[in-house]
Amino acid sequence: MTLLLKTDGITMKFGGLTAVKDLNLEINQGEIVALIGPNGAGKTTAFNMITGVYKPTEGKIHFSKKDITGLKPHLITKHGMARTFQNIRLFKELSVMDNVLIANHLHLKASYLESILHLPRYRQQKNASVKKSEFLLERLGLSQFKDEKASSLPYGLQRRLEIARALATDPKLLLLDEPAAGMNPKETDDLTHFIKEIRDEFQLTILLIEHHMSVVMGISDRIYVLDHGITIAVGNPQSIQNDQKVIEAYLGVSEDA
Amino acid sequence: MKRRNLALSIIAIALLLLFLIFADSSLDSYQKRILNLCAIYVILGLSMNLINGFTGLFSLGHAGFMAVGAYTTALLTMSPAIKEQTFYLEPIVAPLANLNMPFLPALLMAGILSAFVAFIIGAPVLRLKGDYLAIATLGFSEIIRIIFTNTQSITNGSLGLKSIPPHTNLWWSFGGAALTVIFMVFLIKSSYGKAFKAIREDEIAAESMGIGLFKHKMLSFVTGAFIAGVGGGLLGSLLGAINPNMFRFVLTFNVLLVIVLGGMGSITGTVISAFVVTSGLEYLRFLDETIDLGFIEIPGVAGLRMVVFALLLMMVVVFFRNGLMGTNEFSWDKLISFLKRKFPFKKEVGH
Known part of the structure; x- marks a missing residue:
């Protein structure tokens, strides 16, 4: 160990x-x-x-x-290291999908300009993180809510989303x-x-x-x-x-x- | 669906171009100036919305960035002869006197310099939050104004700059506005745009998700300042004369009005409200003059239209906190489904 x-x-x-x-x-x-x-x-x-x-x-x-x-x-x-919070801290006004996507941002290698211009390197990484986020939402049983606002989810699912978001940081x-x-x-x-x-x-x-x-x-x-x-x-x-x-x-x- | 939307977008752009051709050839100079102002306010509003609406930084330093942009563009485009005429109290410093370049590089320089200033002041100021940030940025913009008043040999002090080459026309202003809109759409859709929104929603959670607060706040602040600098440059060239007193807090307030009415965090809202507010401010000019109601004559009160707009802002803040669009954006799909709901018979005709 x-x-x-x-x-x-x-x-x-x-x-x-x-x-x-x-x-x-x-x-x-x-x-x-x-x-x-x-x-x-x-x-x-x-x-x-x-x-x-x-x-x-x-x-x-x-x-x-x-x-x-x-x-x-x-x-x-x-x-x-990733965490969840005692009193849920989701990005309330953003969609469930965006909440998880944002947790992928730290792995983004593409520069600021590459990202704004959606150059190939950015697009490739973005597609990968979309796939990963979709998988996580699917795995945690949240995929049917992916376009909903995070704050509209019931309490238990908000906790799940927090875990999904934390998992997205690998x-x-x-x-x-x-x-x-x-x-x-x-x-x-x-x-x-x-x-x-x-x-x-x-x-x-x-x-x-x-x-x-x-x-x-x-x-x-x-x-x-x-x-x-x-x-x-x-x-x-x-x-x-x-x-x-x-x-x-x-x-x-x-x-x- | 996608093809239909693309077709609709192409039609809309074509209509806009046709309108611009029409406006350029047949509107009088007053109407053209208002249209120019509208487009410039789109640019300024979007730049402020990036900082305040999308990233959630309460910054009130916009007039400062615009001043930097306006002065840079003016000094770079004015010919040496005009500069010599303008700086009659104290001659302009040597390297600036002969510096002269076309409008586009001058605008870019305005953006870069403004972004650089934002970078310098961002380092200490962006560690502050909320009201404190607002006070610090407000102070910054006043400092810029006072510096510009006192650097006689660079900015011509309180005499200001006159005879700035009038490069700004409908093509420049609407081109700039269109580019800014496209830039903003791409930025907000990108991972960085989402990171900005995450900071707005919850700083602590954003930081725990690996988003460096300082770096991302700085990126947003500097990008916003760049766009504001370009907007300021366009404005200076449109007006033809600038002086430090133009860049008081009222200018920041006007831009703030645009983004609050349009919706903090909505590109669409800012575009619509830039047109409404700017043309509204012109249209309501009659309030400043003597109003004759036939039986009673109300004497003109200068600044009454600003009172009306301040009241409007108050009402929006009290009753419609999200402004016109909230954080929603325009899309053809939404528009069409909205129209279908409003005019349901159209659907039956289609069947």
Whole structure:
């Protein structure tokens, strides 16, 4: 197994508040790893540090053996990392197809002028990305909506479109921020299968934040538990379920204990 | 379908050409000037729409780019003798005095210089967002105006430039407008155009999808400035005389009016509204003069038409936020299906 992502004691401080302290993630190629914890534990902050939205106050992030600490988000995406957002961030007024096509833009080799003039090199690359986007939409069951506005899709499909868009950047590592938020048990179940499927089909490694324990326990190879920014437990689903500290963090400590 | 649309497009272009031939030969110079202005406002509107409407950058520096373009074109096309006459307070600096070139390269130089200025100020300014960007770009355009007022030996200061060779005619202005429309259609359809729109929709998501914000904002800003520079050059040559005071905020406001009324992010909307606003501003000139209603005489108030237009803008912003076209574009298919809905009997005749 090769190590894909490694964070070396990354810490994020906002003024006097330490949102995440000394986080050491290690994610191997092909794994599905979950990041869980009560509200405000610093999970999304950790995501934002890894994807370059925030620059960690301390620590280093290595991604496929390169130091990516402090790189801009778009460069990190170019290195092969893509994400979805906790509160969906689609390009609302644009069509479903355009949403996915835009995620191909980072691979465009044709220059600005070549693109405007639609010269052969641009046309060739454009046709390739249209094909790829059509395939992704087909694969994710969105092709019948490809000309609709992204904002007109129902909630569950918008989440799917976000994943399709992220996949179009050809990621090695996919970060999902609460993919099951707002879904009913049936949809949650489907999503669990779906995440496994795309992992296998696109040879992905997945890091996800999730509150639905059925999803987390069902698909994760390993779980990291954060509480108030501190990593309180690491392990496979079974050991996490029986970990005293984790139970305390979620349920609180009994007075008599 | 495609062939029908192509045929319709060819017919439309032919009609436009016929109209231009007719206009060129039989309209009087006042009407021609309004048509020229309309076409130039198409160019200016599109350039501003690229920055503000398609990329979502709230920039108010357009008058500055136009000033750079107008002065460049004027200085490059005026003959050395005319320059010597014009610069009577302080002679023009040596290299500019004898520089003289045809209209087309002068216009291109105007675009390039304006784009270069945009590149220089874009570096610090494009890191700002929203209102802050608007204030900074507005400041930039005022700075340009003040520089031009004070560089006597280059721009002739507040005396301005006179006797600029009147190269701009219907062919230049409509040719420029047509080229700009085609350029914009191609740009917006391309991957880069989509990336611009993505930035408008959601910067954070765009950046996460691998779109470098600074690079793409800069590309849009510089491209917009290039077109604005060319538009400014055409305008200067049409008017024949320019001075720094022409390039006040009101000029930016006029262009802003065009794109807001037409729809931020619509090429079609900008084209239509450039014609409506420009000819409207001329048509409403009677508001500035004394109006005699027979029983009562309203004394003329200079600038009343601008008040009317400001009110119009307010109404659009309050009631029709998307303007005339929103972000929609014209297509033959849409027009035909619209006509079929409006006149359903036509369909039955066809059966």
